[in-house]
Amino acid sequence: MLSSIQDLGRMDYLDQAIPVSGAMDQLSARIANKAVGNSDSDAVIEFTYAAAEFKAETEILIAYAGDGATLSVNGEKLQAERPIFIPSETVIKLVNNPDGARTYLAVAGGWNVPEVLGSNSTYLTAGFGGYGGRTLKAGDHLKSFLNLSESSSIILRELKGDKIKYLSWNIPKALLLPQDRKTIRVFPAKEFTWFDSQSIIGFLSDSFSIGLNSNRMGYHLEGNKINRVEKDELLSTAVFPGTIQVTGSGNLVLLMADCQTTGGYPRIAQVASVDLPLCAQLKPGNSIRFSEISKEEAEFLYIEREKELARLTLAINSRF
Amino acid sequence: MEAEISNPLIIKNFEIYSLSEQAVTLSFGKEISEVLAQQIRCFNHILHQNPFKGFKTTVPAYATLTVFFDPIIVFSADLEGISIFEKVSTFLNKLKTFKIDLSNYKGETITIPVYYGGDFGPDLDEVSLHTKLSKEEIIKIHSSVTYKVYMIGFVPGFPYLGGMDNRLTTPRKTHPRAIVPAGAVGIAGEQTGVYPLDTPGGWQIIGQTPAILFDAKREQPSLLKAGDEVVFKPITLKEFDHLLGK
Numbered sequence: 001m002l003s004s005i006q007d008l009g010r011m012d013y014l015d016q017a018i019p020v021s022g023a024m025d026q027l028s029a030r031i032a033n034k035a036v037g038n039s040d041s042d043a044v045i046e047f048t049y050a051a052a053e054f055k056a057e058t059e060i061l062i063a064y065a066g067d068g069a070t071l072s073v074n075g076e077k078l079q080a081e082r083p084i085f086i087p088s089e090t091v092i093k094l095v096n097n098p099d100g101a102r103t104y105l106a107v108a109g110g111w112n113v114p115e116v117l118g119s120n121s122t123y124l125t126a127g128f129g130g131y132g133g134r135t136l137k138a139g140d141h142l143k144s145f146l147n148l149s150e151s152s153s154i155i156l157r158e159l160k161g162d163k164i165k166y167l168s169w170n171i172p173k174a175l176l177l178p179q180d181r182k183t184i185r186v187f188p189a190k191e192f193t194w195f196d197s198q199s200i201i202g203f204l205s206d207s208f209s210i211g212l213n214s215n216r217m218g219y220h221l222e223g224n225k226i227n228r229v230e231k232d233e234l235l236s237t238a239v240f241p242g243t244i245q246v247t248g249s250g251n252l253v254l255l256m257a258d259c260q261t262t263g264g265y266p267r268i269a270q271v272a273s274v275d276l277p278l279c280a281q282l283k284p285g286n287s288i289r290f291s292e293i294s295k296e297e298a299e300f301l302y303i304e305r306e307k308e309l310a311r312l313t314l315a316i317n318s319r320f
Numbered sequence: 321m322e323a324e325i326s327n328p329l330i331i332k333n334f335e336i337y338s339l340s341e342q343a344v345t346l347s348f349g350k351e352i353s354e355v356l357a358q359q360i361r362c363f364n365h366i367l368h369q370n371p372f373k374g375f376k377t378t379v380p381a382y383a384t385l386t387v388f389f390d391p392i393i394v395f396s397a398d399l400e401g402i403s404i405f406e407k408v409s410t411f412l413n414k415l416k417t418f419k420i421d422l423s424n425y426k427g428e429t430i431t432i433p434v435y436y437g438g439d440f441g442p443d444l445d446e447v448s449l450h451t452k453l454s455k456e457e458i459i460k461i462h463s464s465v466t467y468k469v470y471m472i473g474f475v476p477g478f479p480y481l482g483g484m485d486n487r488l489t490t491p492r493k494t495h496p497r498a499i500v501p502a503g504a505v506g507i508a509g510e511q512t513g514v515y516p517l518d519t520p521g522g523w524q525i526i527g528q529t530p531a532i533l534f535d536a537k538r539e540q541p542s543l544l545k546a547g548d549e550v551v552f553k554p555i556t557l558k559e560f561d562h563l564l565g566k
Contacts, residue, residue, distance in 0.1 A: 011388055014379045016534075016542035017472045116536055126476050126517055128536035190337050190345070235352060236473055236480065238379040238386035240340045262381055262473030273341045295338045299391065299404050302341040306392050 002048040002216075005111055005130030005142075006104075008041045009257065010119035017261045020241060021121040021129065024216060024257045025102050025280035028066035030309060031171045032106035034316060035063035036083050037151030040309075042110030043120035045136065047103045050096040052136075056086045060144065061108035061156045065173055067100025067281045073164060082170035083108075085159035100281030108152040109145035123258065124216070154320040171312055176305065177278065182288050184275050187295040189243065191266035194230035199250075202226070203268060207287045208252060214284055216258040221288075225250035226268065239263040242271035242279075244290075254279060272298040274305045329362050331416045336409045342376075344408050345386040352382050352482060357470055360385045361427070361547045366418045372411045373397035380546040381471045382480070387412065427469070427547035432514065432529050434463070434505050434552045435560040440528035443493065447507060447524050450490045458526065459554055461485045462512065467550040477516035477534030477542035481550060484512045496522035503529045505552065516542070527552075530563040 006029065009022025023029035023046055030040040050069035063083050064071055071078040072095050078084055086092070094103070113120050113131055122130025131140060148156065159165045192200070202224045211220035226246045239245070243255045245265035254271065255263075256279065271279060272293060282288065293301075334346040346363070349356045360380050367378065367387065374393030379386040391404045399407035436459045437444045444455050451458065467481040474480075484507070492508045497520065500506070504515045506523030515521060516533035529552075533543045544550065555563070 011376050013476075013541060014377055014388065015472060015546065016476060016540070017474060017478055018476045018541065117541065126534065126536065133536075187338075190339075190347075232350070235350070235382040235384075236471065237381040237384040238339060238343070238345060240343055242340055260474060261379055262471065270338075270340055295341075295405060296403050299341050302391055303395055303404075 003052055003136040004046055004122040004124065004134075005043050005113050005120055005136070006046045006122060006257075007043045007120040009121050010117050010129075013117055014238070014261045018117065018126075019123060019258050019261060021119070021123045021216075021258050023102075023104060023121075023280075025066055025104065025277040027176065027277035027305075028102070028173060028280075029104040029106075031065040031081055031173050032063045032104045033110075034309075034312060035065070035081060035171055036061050036106050036108040037149045037153075037155050037316065037320060038106055038108065038110055039149070040313075042106065043113055043130075045105040045111065045142075047094060047105065048101055050094040050103075052094045054092055056088060056090045056092065059088045059160070060086050061152065061159065062086055062105060064103055064105045065171075066103035067097055068103040069094040069097050071095075071103075071105075078164070079166055079170065081173055083155045083159065083167050085156070085161065085165045087162055087164065090164070101283045102280055107144040108156060109148050112143045112145045125258065151317055151320040176308060178275075181278050181281070182286070183291050184278060184288055185272040185293045185298070185301075186244065186269035186290045187272065187293055187298045189267035189270045191230070191234065191246075192268055194228055194232075194266045195246065195268060196227045196229050199224075199226040200268075203252075204290055204292050207289050209287045210282045210284050212284045214282075216256055218256050218259050219254045219279070219282065221252040221254060223252070226252065228266065230266070234264055234266050236262045236264040239267065240270075242273060242276050243267050244269045244271065256280070270295075270298075272301055274298075274301045328419045328421065329358065330419065331363050331366070332359060333416075334363075336412060338405050339386055341391050341404065343386055343388045344405060344412070345384050346412065347384050349383045352470065354468065354482075356383050357468065357482075357547070362420045363415070366415050366420060367412070370415060370418070372399060372408070379471075381473065427545075427549055429466070429549040429551065430544060431551045431553050432505075432531050433555040433559065433563060434527040434529045435555055435557060436462075436505075436527035438557075440560075441505075441526040443506070443524035444526045446493075447488070447490045447526055451488060453487065458488060461488055462526065463552045463554050465551075467512070467552075469544050469546055469548040469550060471546050472542055472544065475515075475517050475519055475534075476536075477544070479513060479533075479544045479548075479550065481512055484510060486510065488512070490524050492522040493524060496520055497525075500525060501528070503531065503533070505529060528560075530560050
């Protein structure tokens, strides 16, 4: 169980080897924020799996998204991807959702943690950001910012009362994602041709399973080995979340949010940004396949996804 | 009229490839060399002086400079090209024609005080055994060179230093330590470096610096940046304690 405060990460210190960090599944984090009228970059709680319980000491407006858990009150499930009014003294419990790994909880106004190096994201390895640079644990107190956006204030006014209340609409994440959530689209990386053709064909057709040794830094993928033909050593160079490296023993490593900023293993492919939220929901033992697209297609998908998200924001803002 | 440049550096050709939808990497060559490092440093400087719309940041490495940007801003920016990659590449290629005066552009030299040996340098004996040099000679050789910071990577604030005297080359430890303390100065193969954080590691630890290589509370969290020069200065235990504020 690992819960930490995250936002969309920090980019300005990559040259000092400070990772991007931020929510692993940025799509879910953004949807949770949008649903309460926040800005996409407000701080959210990232829960990995379930097994958490918290109490709202005051009345709050929340929303959650993601596939690691469902939220429930007295055994009753709370609806995801929409604003929910929670009266004070309500105890909310996370219940495991077998579909995925990570769930994001947004509160109107955003979680109030001090900004470190331009972001609210927790970076555990160096122990800074988020809630005291560490994961959340029992007994912690979290506050939200009190100044709400106009949309948040209107939603809150509409729902405020003495019991749990929802709005009738939601932001369906499923509509933004492909049906098949276990096929990850990738485009060839710089060292794609460093491997023999059999290995490349295998990479694009075999299935790989997520290893136990997987975390916010990256996933070890178990499957057929990738054979290298190019014997040149790669000088350490920049990598980024979504980079798939091939280790010296021919195994694949998929880099995720807290990955190092540079690496020396050859890179076979880069996961299309739009599919990183799918990767963020994978658990050890899950089996995935890779399918090749061009980098132009990856760019196109990125732009389309951002356009759709911008339309959602517009729709919410025009309604409230 | 262009101002007279006394010591111009001309940017050689580079290859551009896509790292992600939000980054391209410029590859200047395939070797570790001072010439490449200077090219990268200068081009990085030119880019920061002449950023494009949507430009975010760069990551210099041994032979590459990676340029990060906001794809949505680039996409709608008035830049030549159709795809985001094309728009950024065309812009960066044009920057090659810029000239830079080397006499005005130098990294900083940073002195890192080190207490060598004793409890702080548990592997000095092993390095001595391997290199067949006395501890005093190792300290003298290690602290008499000016090192170049080629890049920061691996963990926040970790410098990849170039310039170690070959006589000090020692393989990594057979059994890595579970924790190497922040500030530990070590040797691994032909490299030397300083650990900025408590991390597991297999380097041969020969000393310890009281200098803080990484502090998230500083405006520039990493003490060093690519392009800086580093000198290690031997200090006594008393000086070490004094520098630590004990």
